[in-house]
Amino acid sequence: MEQFADFAAAVTDSGVPAGLRRRAAHRVLDVLGNALAASTLPISRTITAVVDSWGGHPAATAVGGGRYPAPSAALVNGTLAHALDFDDTHLPSVLHPSASIVPAALAAAEVVGASGTALLDAATVGTELCVRLGMAGYDEDLRNSIFFERGQHATAICGAVGAAVAAAMLHQMDSAGISSAAGIAASMGSGLLEANRTGGTVKQIHTGWAAHAGLVAADMARAGITGPPTVLEGRFGFFQAWCGNDAHPEHVVKGLGETWDSREIHIKPYPCNHFTHAGIDAALQLRASGVQPQDIAELELGAPTAVLRTIAQPIEAKAAPSTGYAAAFSGPYTIAAALTGGDGLGVWLSDFTDQAAHDPQRRNLAATVRCVADPWCDELFPRHFPAVLRARTRDGQRHEIRIKTNRGGPDRPLSAEELGTKFRLEAQLALPHDAIEALRDAVLTLDSTGSVKEVMALIGRSDGSAG
Structure with missing residues (x-):
């Protein structure tokens, strides 16, 4: 984990390539569209009632207009981002990374007053770690995820660690702090897939809980709690616990900074598995x-x-x-x-x-x-x-x-027009018309002139119904 933390700390200072920032902005837009559409669902009222009962200092904005402590806002937004099963997928790890990483990064960015580029850099690195963890648990012989074979929801398990790194970067933590945040979050990630087979709504909150866990882990690391430096590869570490002897921990740092596994993320055109x-x-x-x-x-x-x-x-x-x-x-x-x-x-x-x-x-x-x-x-x-x-x-x-390959991935990407159509149709369920184009423009300019503060203010105008 220390090697990846060194990389994350370096990116905090130097940034990621412009093309990766642009991809991250598209993923932020997609997450927000998915969450806005899901704000009309019963799960929105349920999860909002939960965080309302917790109370706390209102530091970050949730879709629906509420303001909460950052982990609570991330729980709401992460849950809504995944609730419709309209969130993106990385192949071949079969992870849905953005629904955890983006809500965590948005909440942390709002708290610290981060720039748009800092948000996109942190979201990119957190997403990269999430999918690399998933790929380290991918079995070439099975042609399937080891996590999945064991009934584990890798999206939530890996997402908590990636969310912690993104939050730690936005808090300007050094390499040791980022490593501890990830090490703490590795004890917090969880999720089972049985609801996919036989029912239950618990899977809807998996990504929200991962985003929540990542922010809590970063806060704990800032306060001085430490994580084990061998949290990933150790005898009682992440991969041994989740995947046994079949994982490939070396994949987490293989070609780091030269190749980006997150380029293989597919944005969904259809709101289903x-x-x-x-x-x-x-x-x-x-x-x-x-x-x-x-x-x-x-x-x-x-x-x-x-x-x-x-x-x-x-x-x-x-x-x-x-x-x-x-x-x-x-x-x-x-x-x-x-x-x-x-x-x-x-x-x-x-x-x-x-x-x-x-x-x-x-x-x-x-x-x-x-x-x-x-x-x-x-x-x-x-x-x-x-x-x-x-x-x-x-x-x-x-x-x-x-x-051979479905729409939305690198081989058959959605066009800018299709991405815009998806976002507008979703956003109109919760935002007034004038806010929809303003939000789209604010997100797509985060890599240049766009403001995180403006994005979150526009999200705060949503109330679960078209204005």
Whole structure:
């Protein structure tokens, strides 16, 4: 950890390349759009009620307009950033880094009055550590995350450590302080994935809790509490505890400063589990070819073996999801939504309401989807999230569509127009019209003239409803 802390301290002084700052600004915009949209959900009222009951000095702004201690604001914003499953993903670690790192960095930046460039630098380095931790726990033979294989939510576990580093950088801590903040946060990260399979809303708060833990860890380090220098690679350290002997701790510092794993982050066009996206892309192509829902007799979704546990099992629950949130983790339902919906960038928030999840047409269509492991998809996963959609229509015609890599990643990035569309559609659910473009402009100029103070003031105008 000390070597990475040295790197982080150096970046505090020298900054990151301009291109990385620009990428970070796009991720900040995406996080804020996701959080603003989620501020209309019950989880927003629930988590806000929790932090209201805690009280404390109002130092940082939460989406919804409240002001709280920085860890509490980060808990609210981090929870909302992930609540719709619309947050970005790094491949092949399958982490959602920005939903923890960005809220933590925003809260710390507001407290210390940091510049826009300092915010983006800290968010970039915190994100880089988060995904490097995830990659160190990636098994090339399994072609899957060791964390995931063990039922652990690496997003939250690694996110807490990355959030601590970002916060420590914004507090201008030296290398020893950054190392201690990370070492403390490593004892705080947690998260299990069982809710993906059988229900429960706890996963929505995982990223918020990681952001909260990172800020608390940085505060503790500033107060003099220390973390072990071997917190990552030690006999009783991070990797041994979470991944056993199968991890590769050396990846955390391999090529540090020369290669950036965070370049492989995908921004989501659809508000649902990322494993479903290639199937959605395929269904949208099938629809564009002229095939209508009423024409379909049978559908087969071929996917990587590893993702079937998340999007296809148990099949009874996935074919008839009980809630809109559960529908976001269903391969059969998201195929049906892509063939019948069409808002936003193809599948939108309106497709994941409880009412939509119980729509008879969608349920009947989802019931025709058979999910199978596909060898071609297994070869590509998880550096890509592929899918093969096969359809038989009632007139006997057969169609096959292969998607190697889904929209939103380095190979198929969303355009500036698509990113803007996503943000505006989300933000209009919570902000008055005049604030939406002002917030967008403030975020996208953080690498030059933009102000963190202005960004947070505009966020404070949100109240969970369109103004």
